[in-house]
Amino acid sequence: xxxxxxxxxxxxxxxxxxxxxxxxxxxxxxxxxxxxxxxxxxxxxxxxxxxxxxxxxxxxxxxxxxxxxxxxxxxxxxxxxxxxxxxxxxxxxxxxxxxxxxxxxxxxxxxxxxxxxxxxxxxxxxxxxxxxxxxxxxxxxxxxxxxxxxxxxxxxxxxxxxxxxxxxxxxxxxxxxxxxxxxxxxxxxxxxxxxxxxxxxxxxxxxxxxxxxxxxxxxxxxxxxxxxxxxxxxxxxxxxxxxxxxxxxxxxxxxxxxxxxxxxxxxxxxxxxxxxxxxxxxxxxxxxxxxxxxxxxxxxxxxxxxxxxxxxxxxxxxxxxxxxxxxxxxxxxxxx
Amino acid sequence: xxxxxxxxxxxxxxxxxxxxxxxxxxxxxxxxxxxxxxxxxxxxxxxxxxxxxxxxxxxxxxxxxxxxxxxxxxxxxxxxxxxxxxxxxxxxxxxxxxxxxxxxxxxxxxxxxxxxxxxxxxxxxxxxxxxxxxxxxxxxxxxxxxxxxxxxxxxxxxxxxxxxxxxxxxxxxxxxxxxxxxxxxxxxxxxxxxxxxxxxxxxxxxxxxxxxxxxxxxxxxxxxxxxxxxxxxxxxxxxxxxxxxxxxxxxxxxxxxxxxxxxxxxxxxxxxxxxxxxxxxxxxxxxxxxxxxxxxxxxxxxxxxxxx
Numbered sequence: 146x147x148x149x150x151x152x153x154x155x156x157x158x159x160x161x162x163x164x165x166x167x168x169x170x171x172x173x174x175x176x177x178x179x180x181x182x183x184x185x186x187x188x189x190x191x192x193x194x195x196x197x198x199x200x201x202x203x204x205x206x207x208x209x210x211x212x213x214x215x216x217x218x219x220x221x222x223x224x225x226x227x228x229x230x231x232x233x234x235x236x237x238x239x240x241x242x243x244x245x246x247x248x249x250x251x252x253x254x255x256x257x258x259x260x261x262x263x264x265x266x267x268x269x270x271x272x273x274x275x276x277x278x279x280x281x282x283x284x285x286x287x288x289x290x291x292x293x294x295x296x297x298x299x300x301x302x303x304x305x306x307x308x309x310x311x312x313x314x315x316x317x318x319x320x321x322x323x324x325x326x327x328x329x330x331x332x333x334x335x336x337x338x339x340x341x342x343x344x345x346x347x348x349x350x351x352x353x354x355x356x357x358x359x360x361x362x363x364x365x366x367x368x369x370x371x372x373x374x375x376x377x378x379x380x381x382x383x384x385x386x387x388x389x390x391x392x393x394x395x396x397x398x399x400x401x402x403x404x405x406x407x408x409x410x411x412x413x414x415x416x417x418x419x420x421x422x423x424x425x426x427x428x429x430x431x432x433x434x435x436x437x438x439x440x441x442x443x444x445x446x447x448x449x450x451x452x453x454x455x456x457x458x459x460x461x462x463x464x465x466x467x468x469x470x471x472x473x474x475x476x477x478x479x480x481x
Numbered sequence: 482x483x484x485x486x487x488x489x490x491x492x493x494x495x496x497x498x499x500x501x502x503x504x505x506x507x508x509x510x511x512x513x514x515x516x517x518x519x520x521x522x523x524x525x526x527x528x529x530x531x532x533x534x535x536x537x538x539x540x541x542x543x544x545x546x547x548x549x550x551x552x553x554x555x556x557x558x559x560x561x562x563x564x565x566x567x568x569x570x571x572x573x574x575x576x577x578x579x580x581x582x583x584x585x586x587x588x589x590x591x592x593x594x595x596x597x598x599x600x601x602x603x604x605x606x607x608x609x610x611x612x613x614x615x616x617x618x619x620x621x622x623x624x625x626x627x628x629x630x631x632x633x634x635x636x637x638x639x640x641x642x643x644x645x646x647x648x649x650x651x652x653x654x655x656x657x658x659x660x661x662x663x664x665x666x667x668x669x670x671x672x673x674x675x676x677x678x679x680x681x682x683x684x685x686x687x688x689x690x691x692x693x694x695x696x697x698x699x700x701x702x703x704x705x706x707x708x709x710x711x712x713x714x715x716x717x718x719x720x721x722x723x724x725x726x727x728x729x730x731x732x733x734x735x736x737x738x739x740x741x742x743x744x745x746x747x748x749x750x751x752x753x754x755x756x757x758x759x760x761x762x763x764x765x766x767x768x769x770x771x772x773x774x775x776x777x778x779x780x781x782x783x784x785x786x787x788x789x
Binding site for chain 1: 577580675676677678679702703711712713714715716717719720721744745746749
């Protein structure tokens, strides 16, 4: 069996259709999200620039950066989820299972508590460092527990890391009750403070992660047939797996640092896309990037309009939409 | 899954926190007066009989702590929670008002414990230990706040001083409102609890103060949500064009007039243009005790100095 033979299992007509479909859907979702908010503007007025001064400022300074941030964060979380699922050969793996989110949560909490708002920029940095430590510790622990680096050991190590970081975070909060509201808001996810600056902060990380993961699809397809077979095809499974893990963690950390903890994106979106477009990671990774963007842009639209002018935390919306849908997929999958 | 469990816990925590700030209390009233005991006090946990004048009080509510000292019961206060930072001489401990530990509280051998909400099963645990507890939740109106002060006066044998404290507070608030005259009437106010746009509606004691000035609270539009402290969107705040912004997140989150002015799309908000931004201590803006009068005074000053 050759690498090419393994990676060409996708039916030829599907990739092009799927990519065109998700790109078009994303464009539509973003247009809708930019047009709808505290006031609704027509797409025509938007595209021709015929807006009142207030509308123009609100859309340009608040709504557009928020929509773009939602698209970026959703895409990164979803692509990272797909990559994790490939690395661990487990469709239930996601950024939250491997200690990345818990580590980011602890890092951000530590910064909120210790910096006491003096250094707002410290929070995303804390989240980023925490996420890397979270996944890193899970990986090291998993490797130590299993000489072969088996996926079960890694996933269990991720759970152990998550439990530990969560416990430390809880203890930290217990000692600093006055920061509960701020930390809780962050834990539930937030896009409301999006700005061009916050976009600029994560854009470089997103770009690097997306480029790295763009090359990962072919490797993941090879890995999907088994480590021995992959080695016989000239791949070094452990090194490849580690490299993809780093890229996916970078993606997760950047997303989490910008928008807090938003669950289910990395789990649900790749799962749906896998059913629609097949199992090849060459296609699944880019599709997940766009699919995650669509999912989070629409979820954010719901979060800021459903109870307008009040907002529903974005993490609550993704859980409301994602959890039942995921349960439905599991039930359907089992019956099939 | 651990993560999911944490998310639910966080959601519950947020709800409890916001509900704690927002819940409508069964207004405590005094059932008896003077220094003669026993007395009965109506609190959120029902009508409570206090057999003798308390000599060892533990307060797990920063607002109750401020009230106790304002009515001259500070001498009987033996321990307060870790958030009770006013007055400075209050015996601050590591006791938590959010997640209280019954054994730790009992260790101070109190004959009266004041709590804001019954969390962690504290009320039941202390009741089993035959320790008297008064639950005094967040007041949603100034009248409810005054009623709590009077209830504490009754419960501690300091009712005359409690009446004086309430009268002093009423006088100070009335003076603040009088100074502003009609200049606050119709002004739109945005009361910011944190930089993610959580805000206070009129269904809070702070909202009650804005009503006295005739101001319009922009957060009241969020009627669909249960909390009295809804999270608004930045878009809504900007489009509402508040004339006055009150920042109750200066300590927690380092917010200031300069920081608000730099937020995207805020430059043309009337409050920013006229620099009518009240940057006040988080504690003063969130505690419904005697220092609520300071909030009223700060608002009055901002309104008077506002250049229309």
